[in-house]
Amino acid sequence: MDTITTQDGTSIYFKDWGPKDAQPIVFHHGWPLSADDWDTQMLFFLQHGYRVIAHDRRGHGRSTQTDTGNEMDTYAADVIALADALDLKNAVHIGHSTGGGEVARYVARSKPGRVAKAVLIGAVPPIMVKSESNPGGLPIEVFDGFRAALAANRAQFYIDVPAGPFYGFNRPGAKVSDGVIRNWWRQGMMGGTKAHYDCIKAFSETDFTEDLKAITVPTLVMHGTDDQIVPYQDAGVLSAKLLKNSTLKLYEGFPHGMCTTHADIINPDLLAFIRS
Template sequence: MPFVTTPDGVEIYYTEQGTGQPVVFSHGWPLSSDAWQVELKKFADAGYRAIAHDRRGHGRSEKTYSGNDMDTYCRDLNAVVEALDLRDIILIGHSTGGGEVVRYAAQYGQPQGRVAKVVTAGAVPPIMVKSDANPDGLPIEVFDGIRAGVLSDASQFWKDLSESFFGANHGRDVSQGAKDDFWRQGMLVNLAAAYDCVKAFSETDFTEDLKALTVPILICQGDDDQIVPIKDAALKSIKLVKDGTLKVYEGAPHGIQGDYQQKLDADILEWIKN
């Protein structure tokens, strides 16, 4: 299997398909590059070099106890990009991965001249947790509850979370297979990495990263996202970027699945061509 070694010695797994302009996908928590299997084929079929990596501690990457924070995730992504010498990159990130690609683009990709465009879907920026500076955010108790669930019975927690992740609890048609695959990917993540990543996706402030972006960004989100509320995410992020396009999907959940996935992929392919 292909791996890249980060500056601090961690083995990061990646997969790629196709040739052409590179499209780099960054997955959400607690998933892996497997979450992008459909997109890897679709984008490769469309003439792109589609690449996805497993974040440290997730999937087939090294099971890490340390470095499970957003700055380190971005350094890891930079290690992959440099090892493959990628240029003119389209960055696509979902959920936690949306935060990762925004920070990577602002702090690495743009200064190095490597990034052409950014796409986020259900992404965590600007910041999720409630504070005096972010009174509309989710209370810290929400994230404490997630940590407690991961620590006490991760297997059952992933099963329960799949219901709201894909919107099955709101009546969306979600197969048992999709829920099972969410559970499978969740069970691959190292417990320490899963636990620490909650702080990374909920407490990292991406405000300045969004403001620093000069490349075009497509910000996508479902208006029935139960994991990352759209009013605290896409609707705020679009006001902070210089060259942004907002796409809201009526009734769509957090998880990229079903008709939402089909529409989202088609819209992204169309947007990056223009």
């Protein structure tokens, strides 16, 4: 397996496919998944001549099941370590959901020359939890419910999420894929319970406002209007306003997991942005 070891001894697994002299595209997965969630995109961009990289966030997939460091500052530091180890230059960083938060924090702190563009897809920034300063957010009770369900029966919870709101399979007329549900469950169950529990706080309560303001590279913000996990109006729309150089693209009726359910539309749009 390809891995790097971070300063605190955590092993971070990654895939690195394609010509090493080609422009790198780095994919950042959502909670509680792994690099495997990007397989469709990685094959697509590999076939278009890019170098494609995806890592398992600490506590997820094949990386160490950490009990500490399961928060955004450390996630971003792990990406910095990965980018240094692979000497990535002029890279495009694409993040979905929690991975979008990781991209925002990493790109805001990245070394000069490392990042060319960024993409946030159904991403959690600016901040998910409801507060006086974020009245459109989701109540903390929603995330307390996630934690309770995970602690009580993680295996069942990791079936209920993809079978229901994540891919919009709970909508009338939805074309449900049992394979997609099983793959989500498989990825989730590979990771560590403690890390996944901690990550709920990381993706829901981290404020990315200053990160977004600090990003200067061209950034594409993509969001489905039927996203039942990260409501688009309080996420994608607000993020695009905070970014200095953003393009907002909304997808009518698309779900949170639209990179999987609508890869035939999302992938060409990503390619067009990267080539622009």
